[in-house]
Amino acid sequence: MTATAETTAGSRGSQPPVPDGAVTVTVKIRRFNPEFDDEPRWDSFDIPALPSDRVLNLLHYIKWYVDGTLTFRRSCAHGICGSDAMRINGVNRLACKVLLKDLLQKGDKQTTITIEPIKGLPVNKDLLVDMEPFFEAFRAVKPYLVTYGNEPTRERIQSVADRERFDDTTKCILCACCTTSCPVYWTEGSYFGPAAIVNAHRFIFDSRDEGAEERLDILNDIDGVWRCRTTFNCTDACPRGIQVTKAIQEVKRALLFKRV
Amino acid sequence: MSLALDKPRSPRRPAARRGNGELYSWLFMRLSGLLLVVLVLGHLFIMNILDGGVHKINFAFVAGRWSSPFWQFWDLAMLWLAQLHGGNGVRTVINDYARKDSTRFWLKMLLYVSIVLIVSLGTFVIFTFDPNISN
Numbered sequence: 119m120t121a122t123a124e125t126t127a128g129s130r131g132s133q134p135p136v137p138d139g140a141v142t143v144t145v146k147i148r149r150f151n152p153e154f155d156d157e158p159r160w161d162s163f164d165i166p167a168l169p170s171d172r173v174l175n176l177l178h179y180i181k182w183y184v185d186g187t188l189t190f191r192r193s194c195a196h197g198i199c200g201s202d203a204m205r206i207n208g209v210n211r212l213a214c215k216v217l218l219k220d221l222l223q224k225g226d227k228q229t230t231i232t233i234e235p236i237k238g239l240p241v242n243k244d245l246l247v248d249m250e251p252f253f254e255a256f257r258a259v260k261p262y263l264v265t266y267g268n269e270p271t272r273e274r275i276q277s278v279a280d281r282e283r284f285d286d287t288t289k290c291i292l293c294a295c296c297t298t299s300c301p302v303y304w305t306e307g308s309y310f311g312p313a314a315i316v317n318a319h320r321f322i323f324d325s326r327d328e329g330a331e332e333r334l335d336i337l338n339d340i341d342g343v344w345r346c347r348t349t350f351n352c353t354d355a356c357p358r359g360i361q362v363t364k365a366i367q368e369v370k371r372a373l374l375f376k377r378v
Numbered sequence: 379m380s381l382a383l384d385k386p387r388s389p390r391r392p393a394a395r396r397g398n399g400e401l402y403s404w405l406f407m408r409l410s411g412l413l414l415v416v417l418v419l420g421h422l423f424i425m426n427i428l429d430g431g432v433h434k435i436n437f438a439f440v441a442g443r444w445s446s447p448f449w450q451f452w453d454l455a456m457l458w459l460a461q462l463h464g465g466n467g468v469r470t471v472i473n474d475y476a477r478k479d480s481t482r483f484w485l486k487m488l489l490y491v492s493i494v495l496i497v498s499l500g501t502f503v504i505f506t507f508d509p510n511i512s513n
Contacts, residue, residue: 305474344400347470373401 129186140166169219190245200293205234210355236298259318264329280325296352312352441509
């Protein structure tokens with residue numbers, strides 16, 4: 119119960135008893151504290167965990183019982199809010215959707231899990247990145263319904279087929295997994311990135327929306343869809359299973375043939 | 379107009395430069411790529427595989443080929459398309475991988491100079507080739 123300034127203590131006191139069936143795994147985290155560090159550093163933690171745990175549970179264990187200074191984002195912890203995107207063993211995933219059993223080494227070999235902040239965005243602290251450039255690109259594509267003329271007195275009707283066209287891209291939760299897995303985004307900071315294009319796609323192909331031309335104009339820019347090199351990292355990274363690269367290609371096609 | 383209130387808190391991003399430059403560059407890569415498949419594979423077959431392969435190539439063989447406008451045009455098209463296609467690709471790679479603006483600038487200069495040099499030298503040779511030059 120004693121609160122101390124000790125940096126190595128967890129935020130919830132002593133460690134709980136180790137459950138049956140737990141294995142010890144090494145969690146290697148790329149950390150950065152802007153108050154002390156000039157360069158990011160690697161910290162390793164050996165902690166007990168169950169195969170049914172998610173990576174987020176491991177991070178919680180470290181923060182609560184080992185090192186309370188570990189900083190990361192998470193809100194719902196169930197793959198809905200998209201707060202805990204991070205680079206787990208080199209690929210972008212939501213920490214709350216990756217199960218430990220899928221990362222365990224075969225046999226008795228020690229399992230090491232590396233966790234890094236998502237790439238291409240400025241790191242504020244540990245796994246916490248500044249999402250502002252990401253959201254700036256998102257806002258730039260006008261991700262809201264654009265209509266002109268008088269508002270209809272009843273709801274805007276849409277056929278099932280028309281809805282189907284952009285159904286995939288409505289699933290985006292803006293976790294930034296795709297955008298920060300894109301090699302073009304890593305090096306060329308001004309590229310809009312897959313997530314912004316996905317959200318533009320969601321409205322461009324919506325039959326009720328009238329702003330398709332404005333958005334296509336924006337995405338025809340030098341930082342727009344033509345920078346996409348179809349590496350499919352984004353499609354692989356998306357925790358919602360959105361066919362991101364396909365959506366980008368559909369926007370390219372709409373631009374090429376001037377037809378939505 | 380209500381444009382000023384569209385996204386009041388978003389940081390300013392420079393306005394989209396209207397124009398289809400990037401689209402045409404992208405389209406050029408696809409079309410030139412298709413053409414190059416035919417041109418380069420055809421070239422490869424004729425020069426290196428058919429009819430005795432690479433051993434048959436000598437001054438007379440080249441002179442014989444370039445006496446026909448068809449092969450002159452073939453080689454010219456291949457030279458220009460390959461240079462522009464490859465140059466555009468390397469430009470993209472430099473844009474992606476150069477970390478410093480100065481590195482990026484000088485690498486691109488090197489690239490452009492080499493493109494101009496090779497394209498003009500090749501074009502010059504194709505058009506001024508003299509089959510009667512004495513060895």
